[in-house]
Amino acid sequence: ALIQNLTPKEFDLLYELVRARPKVVTRKALVDLLGDDAASNALEVHMKNLRGKLGAAGKRVATVRGVGYRLDI
Numbered sequence: 001a002l003i004q005n006l007t008p009k010e011f012d013l014l015y016e017l018v019r020a021r022p023k024v025v026t027r028k029a030l031v032d033l034l035g036d037d038a039a040s041n042a043l044e045v046h047m048k049n050l051r052g053k054l055g056a057a058g059k060r061v062a063t064v065r066g067v068g069y070r071l072d073i
Helices: 008-020 027-034 042-060
Strands: 061-064 068-071
Touching: 008 027, 008 042, 008 068, 027 042, 027 068, 042 061
Parallel strands: none
Antiparallel strands: 061 068
16 A cells, blocks of 8 residues: 555665665655756655655665665564
8 A cells, every 4th residue: 555655756866775775775866756956955855755664664765864764663
């Protein structure tokens, strides 16, 4: 049911984080994946929405300041 509620971009982000775990996925790699403008805050907006949809599990999406994101599971 959760996956049905994700937008395609949110799903792609989650997939990339799961695939890479426990490594950090760089911000650049995620922006490239989304195809969004790196100068915008689109990645942050997508990550905020993804965390919200994951509920309590969203806290496991860690921000690695200055680098990117990591899934802590």
